[in-house]
Amino acid sequence: MSQTAAPPAPVDPASPTLLPVYEPGELAALAARHGLTVSGARPSLTEYVRQLWGRRHFITAFATAKLTAQYSQAKLGQIWQIMTPLLNATVYYFIFGVLMNTKHGVPDYVPFLVTGVFIWTFTASSITAGTRAISGNTGLVRALHFPRASLPIALALQQLQQLMFSLGALFLILLAFGQYPQPSWLLAVPALTLQAMFNTGVSMVVARLAAKTPDIAQLMPFVLRTWMYASGVMWSLDTLLTTDRVPRLVLVALECNPAAVYIDLMRYALIDSFTREQMPPHVWAVAAGWALVCGIGGFVYFWKAEERYGRG
Numbered sequence: 001m002s003q004t005a006a007p008p009a010p011v012d013p014a015s016p017t018l019l020p021v022y023e024p025g026e027l028a029a030l031a032a033r034h035g036l037t038v039s040g041a042r043p044s045l046t047e048y049v050r051q052l053w054g055r056r057h058f059i060t061a062f063a064t065a066k067l068t069a070q071y072s073q074a075k076l077g078q079i080w081q082i083m084t085p086l087l088n089a090t091v092y093y094f095i096f097g098v099l100m101n102t103k104h105g106v107p108d109y110v111p112f113l114v115t116g117v118f119i120w121t122f123t124a125s126s127i128t129a130g131t132r133a134i135s136g137n138t139g140l141v142r143a144l145h146f147p148r149a150s151l152p153i154a155l156a157l158q159q160l161q162q163l164m165f166s167l168g169a170l171f172l173i174l175l176a177f178g179q180y181p182q183p184s185w186l187l188a189v190p191a192l193t194l195q196a197m198f199n200t201g202v203s204m205v206v207a208r209l210a211a212k213t214p215d216i217a218q219l220m221p222f223v224l225r226t227w228m229y230a231s232g233v234m235w236s237l238d239t240l241l242t243t244d245r246v247p248r249l250v251l252v253a254l255e256c257n258p259a260a261v262y263i264d265l266m267r268y269a270l271i272d273s274f275t276r277e278q279m280p281p282h283v284w285a286v287a288a289g290w291a292l293v294c295g296i297g298g299f300v301y302f303w304k305a306e307e308r309y310g311r312g
Contacts, residue, residue: 111179
C-alpha cells in the first residue's frame with residue numbers, strides 16, 4: 001500500500017528564512033568564489049612586502065612621532081638626544097680610560113671612544129625598542145589591521161633618526177680633536193646603511209620573541225651589557241687580540257662580532273689613526289653578510305608569526 005507524501009508545511013512570512021546547510025569544503029569554495037578570506041590570516045611574503053610599502057608613510061610618521069614624544073616631558077627636550085650618548089661617553093672615559101687606563105696605546109682615544117659609544121648606542125637602542133614593538137603597542141595591534149612589521153621597522157627608523165642628531169655632536173668632537181673631513185668620511189654612509197639593516201632584522205627577531213615571552217625585555221639589558229663589553233666600545237680589541245692568551249675560537253668570534261665590525265668601520269672612516277690593519281680581514285664582507293642574514297632572516301622570521309600578534 002503506497003503512502004502519499006505529506007504536503008509541505010506553510011511558511012510563516014514572519015519566521016526567519018532557513019539557510020541551506022553546506023559542508024566545510026563547500027563553504028571554503030563559496031568564500032573563495034566571493035573573494036572572502038580568513039580574518040587576520042598571514043598574507044604571502046610578496047603581498048606582505050607590498051602592504052608594508054603601502055604603509056611607508058605611516059611608518060615614517062610613527063617613527064617621527066615617537067622621536068618627538070620621547071623627551072617631551074623633559075625641560076631640555078630634544079637636546080637629550082645628544083646629551084645622553086655624550087654623558088655615557090664621559091662616564092666611560094673616566095672609568096675605563098682614566099681609572100682602568102684603557103686609553104694606553106690607543107691614539108686619539110676620545111674620538112675612538114665617542115665613536116664607539118654613539119655607534120653602539122644605535123644598535124643597543126634599536127634592539128631594546130624592538131622588545132617593546134608588539135607588547136608595548138597591544139592596543140594598536142588589536143584595534144587596527146596593518147602589517148605588524150611596521151612597528152619594529154618604525155622603531156628602528158626612530159633610532160636611526162636619533163643617530164642623525166648624535167652624529168652632529170660626534171662630528172664636532174672629531175673636529176675639536178683634530179679629525180678633519182676627508183674622502184674616507186663617505187664610507188660612513190654604507191657602514192651605517194649595513195648597520196641599520198642589521199639592527200632592523202635583530203629588532204624584528206626580538207619583537208616576535210618578546211611578543212610571546214615578555215620576560216625577554218627584562219633579560220635584554222644584561223645581554224646587551226655583556227655584548228657591549230665584547231665589542232670594543234671602550235678599549236681596542238686589536239690590542240687584546242694580539243696576545244697569545246686568547247683561544248683561536250674566541251678570536252674568530254670577536255673578529256666576527258657584528259657590533260664590533262660596524263664600530264670598526266665607522267672608526268676607520270672617521271679617525272685618521274685607526275687603520276685597516278686594526279680591522280679583521282674581509283671586514284666589509286662580514287658587515288654585508290650580517291646585514292643580509294639578519295635583515296632578511298629577521299623579516300621572514302617575524303612574518304611567519306604575523307597572524308598571532310596581539311592574540312591571547
